[in-house]
Amino acid sequence: MTDQADFIYFECQACGFDSVQKADFTGSDACPLCDGDNNRYSQMTQRICRDTDQPEGRDARTAL
Numbered sequence: 001m002t003d004q005a006d007f008i009y010f011e012c013q014a015c016g017f018d019s020v021q022k023a024d025f026t027g028s029d030a031c032p033l034c035d036g037d038n039n040r041y042s043q044m045t046q047r048i049c050r051d052t053d054q055p056e057g058r059d060a061r062t063a064l
């Protein structure tokens with residue numbers, strides 16, 4: 001398992017949705033599923049991405 005300091009791993013504690021964004025990501029930290037489904041704000045937790053992360057949502061590592 002290797003840290004990928006160029007990327008951030010986001011995870012919603014409410015519904016489990018996760019995604020990976022570039023380290024310079026400046027968008028919202030609100031979970032898009034909670035926002036879209038329930039119009040409810042859930043702040044996603046952030047940590048350094050690891051190469052073993054397999055996000056359900058967007059994976060910025062594959063968009064290079």
Ligand SMILES: [Zn+2]
Pocket residue numbers: 012013014015016017031032033034035042
């Ligand atoms: Zn959520």
